[in-house]
Amino acid sequence: MNWRTIFGLNVLPDFARGVHPPEHKSRTRDLPIETLTEPEVVTIPLLQHAGAAAECVAQPRQQVTAGELVGRRSASGISANVHASIAGVVQAVTAVPLPNGRRSLAVPIRRLAPGEDSNAVAPVADRLFGGVWAESDIAVARPLDILHAVADAGIVGMGGAAFPTDLKLRTTPERPIETLLVNGCECEPFLTADDRLMREYPAAVVTGARLAQKACGARQIVLAVENNKPEAAAALLAASGQFAGFRITVVSTKYPMGGERQLIPAVFRREVPTSGLPLDLGIAVINVATAAAIAGAVLRGQAMTHRIVTVTGGGVRSPKNLLVPIGTSFQTVIEGCGGVVTDARRVLAGGPMMGFTVTDLTAPVTKGTGGITVLSAAEIDSAEQTACIRCGRCLDTCPLGLAPTRIAHAVKFGDLALAQQNHLAACCECGCCAYECPARIPLVQYIRAGKVELAQSASE
Amino acid sequence: MLTAAGVMLVLGTIFSGLLVVASRHLAVEVDPREAELAASLPGANCGNCGFPSCAQYAKAVASGRAGVNRCSVGGPPVAERLAALMGVEVAATYPFRPVIHCSATAEQRLLHGDYRGERTCAAAHVTGGVQGCTYGCLGFGDCVASCEYDAMILVDGLPQIDYEKCVGCGACVRACPRRIIEQIPFKADRMLVVGCANHDPGKVVRSVCQVGCIGCSLCARAEPQLFSIKDNLAVIDYDVVTGHEDLHAVHAKCPMESLVYFGKPEPQHEEQLAGVASPGIAGRPHPVEHGLDWRG
Numbered sequence: 001m002n003w004r005t006i007f008g009l010n011v012l013p014d015f016a017r018g019v020h021p022p023e024h025k026s027r028t029r030d031l032p033i034e035t036l037t038e039p040e041v042v043t044i045p046l047l048q049h050a051g052a053a054a055e056c057v058a059q060p061r062q063q064v065t066a067g068e069l070v071g072r073r074s075a076s077g078i079s080a081n082v083h084a085s086i087a088g089v090v091q092a093v094t095a096v097p098l099p100n101g102r103r104s105l106a107v108p109i110r111r112l113a114p115g116e117d118s119n120a121v122a123p124v125a126d127r128l129f130g131g132v133w134a135e136s137d138i139a140v141a142r143p144l145d146i147l148h149a150v151a152d153a154g155i156v157g158m159g160g161a162a163f164p165t166d167l168k169l170r171t172t173p174e175r176p177i178e179t180l181l182v183n184g185c186e187c188e189p190f191l192t193a194d195d196r197l198m199r200e201y202p203a204a205v206v207t208g209a210r211l212a213q214k215a216c217g218a219r220q221i222v223l224a225v226e227n228n229k230p231e232a233a234a235a236l237l238a239a240s241g242q243f244a245g246f247r248i249t250v251v252s253t254k255y256p257m258g259g260e261r262q263l264i265p266a267v268f269r270r271e272v273p274t275s276g277l278p279l280d281l282g283i284a285v286i287n288v289a290t291a292a293a294i295a296g297a298v299l300r301g302q303a304m305t306h307r308i309v310t311v312t313g314g315g316v317r318s319p320k321n322l323l324v325p326i327g328t329s330f331q332t333v334i335e336g337c338g339g340v341v342t343d344a345r346r347v348l349a350g351g352p353m354m355g356f357t358v359t360d361l362t363a364p365v366t367k368g369t370g371g372i373t374v375l376s377a378a379e380i381d382s383a384e385q386t387a388c389i390r391c392g393r394c395l396d397t398c399p400l401g402l403a404p405t406r407i408a409h410a411v412k413f414g415d416l417a418l419a420q421q422n423h424l425a426a427c428c429e430c431g432c433c434a435y436e437c438p439a440r441i442p443l444v445q446y447i448r449a450g451k452v453e454l455a456q457s458a459s460e
Numbered sequence: 461m462l463t464a465a466g467v468m469l470v471l472g473t474i475f476s477g478l479l480v481v482a483s484r485h486l487a488v489e490v491d492p493r494e495a496e497l498a499a500s501l502p503g504a505n506c507g508n509c510g511f512p513s514c515a516q517y518a519k520a521v522a523s524g525r526a527g528v529n530r531c532s533v534g535g536p537p538v539a540e541r542l543a544a545l546m547g548v549e550v551a552a553t554y555p556f557r558p559v560i561h562c563s564a565t566a567e568q569r570l571l572h573g574d575y576r577g578e579r580t581c582a583a584a585h586v587t588g589g590v591q592g593c594t595y596g597c598l599g600f601g602d603c604v605a606s607c608e609y610d611a612m613i614l615v616d617g618l619p620q621i622d623y624e625k626c627v628g629c630g631a632c633v634r635a636c637p638r639r640i641i642e643q644i645p646f647k648a649d650r651m652l653v654v655g656c657a658n659h660d661p662g663k664v665v666r667s668v669c670q671v672g673c674i675g676c677s678l679c680a681r682a683e684p685q686l687f688s689i690k691d692n693l694a695v696i697d698y699d700v701v702t703g704h705e706d707l708h709a710v711h712a713k714c715p716m717e718s719l720v721y722f723g724k725p726e727p728q729h730e731e732q733l734a735g736v737a738s739p740g741i742a743g744r745p746h747p748v749e750h751g752l753d754w755r756g
Contacts, residue, residue, distance in 0.1 A: 095660040357589035359573030
């Protein structure tokens with residue numbers, strides 16, 4: 001029992017600062033995961049992850065099965081495999097817009113016979129996450145085999161950053177991983193995909209986490225869930241109760257609890273060094289959806305072909321938690337949810353805090369797309385930007401303790417050195433500062449622009 | 461009192477002697493031409509020659525590490541002066557001036573979003589949602605703001621360059637977050653430029669722009685020495701271009717009208733322009749009339 005409990009203060013693990021945006025999760029939190037009818041065409045981007053794009057290995061007019069490799073990870077540096085998400089015929093390589101405003105080469109795949117096979121085989125959700133995970137299979141899996149299976153399946157972090165998971169779990173003797181932190185916070189407003197996954201398929205999450213633990217050699221697993229998801233915590237507790245060294249921690253609900261630099265201080269009361277990684281503390285952090293994907297990849301040989309996407313917001317007719325083949329266009333996914341209402345105004349890839357506005361609805365769902373939020377006119381703040389009044393609210397909310405207004409103004413006036421002095425690169429772009437800013441200054445956008453400028457000036 | 465003065469005198473004499481010796485033995489030899497070269501340079505310290513300042517460039521020229529024709533602000537007169545000082549011949553020099561590899565006005569760019577972020581190119585570049593094209597001009601005018609010589613203005617969301625004022629300092633090239641401004645040698649008054657930077661397949665380009673290069677290679681077939689298609693985009697080799705060839709046929713051939721002329725207007729257009737009261741933006745004189753096939 002620590003002093004917080006004794007004084008009856010805030011007994012749940014928490015981090016400093018942060019914000020409490022309205023959650024808006026009630027639209028979809030009680031809706032079971034549905035599977036989207038297989039779309040006619042999927043467009044699989046070769047760049048869905050942090051790092052270098054995969055190299056296309058599929059030929060036009062080639063027939064592929066679901067889960068077949070279409071992009072092999074680039075030999076140079078960080079990259080990940082990409083796979084066909086439906087069975088069909090490969091079309092000529094094209095370019096698709098990515099939600100973050102970039103473009104990537106992509107492999108379109110046209111479905112063969114409409115709807116023929118989607119009902120014949122076991123439902124995708126059962127194939128990926130359902131059923132029983134045999135204890136004997138987990139016992140025989142060897143660390144290196146797990147890492148190879150994860151790499152072959154093209155698994156990347158599904159929390160958003162899309163960093164290749166096998167690289168994250170690979171340890172060196174100098175820097176061992178002591179603790180595996182499984183992140184089930186899902187602090188982003190509106191989104192409930194991880195919540196549903198934890199509630200419906202806790203065994204997959206637990207199994208994946210244990211496999212990841214084996215792969216990285218961690219001694220304990222801590223699975224963190226925010227206290228606004230009691231059902232998920234209960235389900236996971238029931239599924240993991242019998243395993244030693246597996247702890248479920250309920251943390252307080254606060255944005256951005258799901259960021260690793262916030263979650264680690266909250267759970268372990270240790271700070272991640274500004275220029276360091278959680279690995280420096282012997283901690284590896286993976287998302288719950290990533291954990292479930294690891295289970296499917298290692299024990300069932302399932303490549304990363306689908307992901308659960310929350311389609312929500314006041315602008316969509318029937319919000320859903322949908323299991324979607326990767327590469328399905330936003331248009332198709334939204335149509336699968338009854339389309340948009342008349343005063344729908346804006347489509348976001350992700351939630352409102354960290355999501356990107358998407359203008360081209362041909363953009364495909366990628367491995368990192370956790371949600372599609374369609375905002376109606378009423379949900380959009382149309383206040384105009386005004387001048388900074390130096391109120392300092394952004395400093396009070398920044399979970400990393402930065403001075404966002406200073407960084408943003410330094411970037412605005414082209415002083416990158418000053419921006420760096422104020423730790424431009426440390427910003428995690430969570431958006432708390434811009435959310436709180438009474439002058440509606442797009443602080444994060446400045447910071448993001450500054451990071452891009454910094455990278456450009458470094459490369460020149 | 462006297463002792464103190466005496467000590468100071470002796471010390472002063474000793475140290476001055478030391479200084480004399482040091483200045484003899486440790487003197488840094490300076491090329492006498494260096495000062496003259498530096499005096500011949502415009503002193504803009506723009507960095508466009510590849511050296512941080514005019515003095516550094518002068519030093520490099522004096523030591524023979526750099527050619528005499530790299531000052532774009534000074535142009536040929538400065539190159540000749542430097543050549544005279546160094547006693548070398550000037551190879552033909554051309555002024556390097558910026559051109560913009562995007563010719564789409566705001567209306568010609570498709571898939572506009574409801575962009576509500578900061579209205580600078582640098583900020584808009586890091587988000588989606590301004591327009592479909594992820595290569596082309598964003599039209600918020602970071603280059604215009606960076607121009608120290610008032611040589612750029614925005615017309616229809618596209619920067620236009622006044623080549624009378626432009627000195628080729630390259631500030632706009634550095635300001636553009638999409639890197640679509642390039643300095644090319646102006647071997648003639650008007651230079652043909654590929655007004656597009658989009659490397660996507662033609663179908664995708666058409667979906668985002670009305671005038672984007674679709675990589676059809678009509679130009680490359682008409683003038684194979686000058687044009688090539690690299691990564692779905694026409695490229696002009698300005699080392700080969702002499703400036704004297706007549707490229708009007710190729711210009712007319714481009715189905716997407718993505719080939720544009722930069723530089724001085726043609727005589728007939730000049731006449732046309734004489735009668736046009738310049739529209740002007742923010743009180744500045746406006747050197748061009750849009751709707752014609754040249755910009756500049």
